[in-house]
Amino acid sequence: MIIAVDAVGGDFYPESPVKGAIEASKEHRDLNIILLGPEETVKRELDKYEHDSQRIHVKHAPQVIEMDEQPAQAVKTKRDSSIVVGLGMLKAGKCEGFVSAGNTGALLAASTFLLGKLEGVLRPAIAATYPTVKGFRLLMDAGANLEVRPEMYYQFAQMGSIYVEHVMGIENPKVGLLNVGEEDEKGTDDLKEAFDLLSDLDNFVGNLEGRDILPAKADVFVCDGLVGNLLLKLGESIPENMVQFIAKGIKTLELSSEEAEKVVKVLKVSLSQFNYENVGGVPFLGVNGVSLVGHGGSSPKAMKNMVLNAVKCVEHNVNDKIIASLK
Amino acid sequence: MIIAVDAVGGDFYPESPVKGAIEASKEHRDLNIILLGPEETVKRELDKYEHDSQRIHVKHAPQVIEMDEQPAQAVKTKRDSSIVVGLGMLKAGKCEGFVSAGNTGALLAASTFLLGKLEGVLRPAIAATYPTVKGFRLLMDAGANLEVRPEMYYQFAQMGSIYVEHVMGIENPKVGLLNVGEEDEKGTDDLKEAFDLLSDLDNFVGNLEGRDILPAKADVFVCDGLVGNLLLKLGESIPENMVQFIAKGIKTLELSSEEAEKVVKVLKVSLSQFNYENVGGVPFLGVNGVSLVGHGGSSPKAMKNMVLNAVKCVEHNVNDKIIASLK
Structure with a gap:
């Protein structure tokens, strides 16, 4: 090869x-x-x-x-x-x-x-790997298509599921549609129509909210490229900002430098779960x-x-x- | 009163x-x-x-x-x-x-x-407070309007700035437009038009990306309600998920229970910066x-x-x- x-x-x-x-x-x-x-x-x-x-x-x-x-x-x-x-x-x-x-x-x-x-x-998409508490999951589209028609969400779900299963090694991957609420009838007309189309898939778990991403309530999160790009970059920025939040906590508690060092070490190891080096890069599917x-x-x-x-x-x-x- | x-x-x-x-x-x-x-x-x-x-x-x-x-x-x-x-x-x-x-x-x-x-x-919006390393900032719309016309972004910026200055006490608040890139010509046609309208405001800092939210590169982030709702709920979910990430780190490093307790204490104090109790609630502006x-x-x-x-x-x-x- x-x-x-x-x-x-x-x-x-x-x-x-x-x-x-x-x-x-x-x-x-x-x-x-x-x-x-x-x-x-x-x-x-x-x-x-x-x-x-x-x-x-x-x-x-x-x-x-x-x-x-x-x-x-x-x-x-x-x-x-x-x-x-x-x-x-x-x-x-x-x-x-x-x-x-x-x-x-x-x-x-x-x-x-x-x-x-x-x-x-219909349209290729950027399938981005997203850090979650269960390891990396897939978010697509992460920026190739800022406006997405209902049938495109369906294709993102199919393409993403195949990549997640065969390249990322996650068996029976679940698909969720990112939306403003969990109820079936939530969102714009396009999202409602996408929900109906996605409902034909056996592995569709329904609408998911922003709070469902980090706990990996699905393995493939489908969304338009504007939403995906903003969520992806917010997620990627968590580690460096968490360091700032923790630094304030260390200061507030007036830790000794030895104790602070220990905390920083734990933080470093914990945040390595966000390290994209382990997933290398993302495909244009x-x-x-x-x-x-x-x-x-x-x-x-x-x-x-x-x-x-x-x-x-x-x-x-x-x-x-x-x-x-x-x- | x-x-x-x-x-x-x-x-x-x-x-x-x-x-x-x-x-x-x-x-x-x-x-x-x-x-x-x-x-x-x-x-x-x-x-x-x-x-x-x-x-x-x-x-x-x-x-x-x-x-x-x-x-x-x-x-x-x-x-x-x-x-x-x-x-x-x-x-x-x-x-x-x-x-x-x-x-x-x-x-x-x-x-x-x-x-x-x-x-x-034109349309009222939910002005949500967002946790950042500098304290809470404003994100609007957080879900009232899933589809937003260019003039509405402009009004969100004006309404948000007034609330941030007079209620949240942030002097000379800056406004950013959430987008897929920092360059002026990024995004959908509506976002480009919104950018042009917002450029009339003295306190507009331009397009901002997902990575610019947690470091508070602006005080008011304007976006449509779909984007805002997903970003808000992702942000709110950071503390409880960070606890999971850190728990894995503690396990990996095989800390003593005393050391682990210290780390958890720091984490608790640090994550209290996300505590919405301190901002109470959000207005429909x-x-x-x-x-x-x-x-x-x-x-x-x-x-x-x-x-x-x-x-x-x-x-x-x-x-x-x-x-x-x-x-």
Whole structure:
């Protein structure tokens, strides 16, 4: 299997993607990697580490799409960027998956335009992993579609369930519709209609509220991209803000520095449950190909896990399963 | 000044509202209270506590709107309920404010139908207090309007700013528009138009993301009621879930019971910053009268603070200021 890795995406390129890809290749013996980026930059980084040169290759892609570039414009003008070249290879069947920690907007635009949609899919969506007390769960859409029609919620539920089961390893995943109340008739007309459509699914648990996310009352939370993006970023911000809340508590109680240290240690371990490094990156579900995006700040570990998630998507034929589920 | 208090609203009536009202009356010597509910029930509770019978009166309202009743239906059929009678008195000028920890939907419906809208207001909204590292800030709309037109965001910003400044005591409050990114051109067409309208306000800080809420990058966060309701309930659920996260951390580190106790103590003090008792309740801004609603689980302290917030709304002529700001 061949996975292409954007070697010049994210805040810590080329180190994070190159190290992460090498580590992934060590964990999976049948995995071949193509690193995309300016050849000299990537090779210089690659040569720093022990690696199997039979399985790790470099493909020259001289342009770099920066994190703050206007997505559609960047994709259109930078045809020799790692993102456009990598997704072109995926489209041409020269690799089976593509991962990047680069500009999310550009990746979404390029994935949608270059790969197209899977048969039967109305709109691809960002399936974001969400920290809960039971571990990570899925929230989709996390920002690809700010306005969502009822049938799209239904497709998000189907696509999300397949990813959660086969890539995240959660058996019999449950689906919930995020809404302003638990009662069946809650929400806008679109949400009511979505509720009716979702009711056909055996694994639909009904409307869920904001308070039902952190305790993981469902495994897949479906919502529009505006709601999902705001909830996701609020959730991701909990750890660093919790540190502030706890710091005030430590001050109020006038703890000794030894006691404070102990509390901070517990907090650190507890908040590691929010660490996205463990889930690596999130997929664009519904595009015709395996395309994943990671946080800009992705570490080598996060990159490694993102590559391995792409491998799982390929091994479990996630896209074929999605097509079949929508028929 | 006369504030009417629903003595049979919330999960802990009549104790919470009656005790809370008495405590408020002790903190504010010019305050007269009218307790609404079945006369016998309310009087029996009132007689348990020392109180100034010159300033605390009971008004018979034999019907009770339960927490799970269908709001519009309940308001229409229970004309002798504490909610309908109380808001009727407010409308008739027999009191200057009304507070309740009862059925939020019924309170919103009754406040809107019975009081009507303030001059110039397009739609009243729920202005919810939100826990942040700097203390409580305002999020509106938190659920009254699931679909919001651009001019409504503008009015939410104006109404929210006035409440935050005069009732919550935050000088020169800043307003942010919740969106999927910080850049000016982000979001739906409605959000872009709202951004343009809000740009006329001196205190508008631009688009804000989900990660900007807990650090209080603004004092008033404006959004539609679907987004606001989901964000509010997620935020409110942080403390109890954080206890779960921390419990796992304590287990992982195999702390002694003494050490664990210390950590739990810090956590308890830290999470008290989320305690809504301190802010009491939230107003329906834009209705023609001072009407506040509290959590179903409101304690006597929460009820007391809600009554005192109603007093502040009256003393600071919040509604007159809102009318003036929209001219």
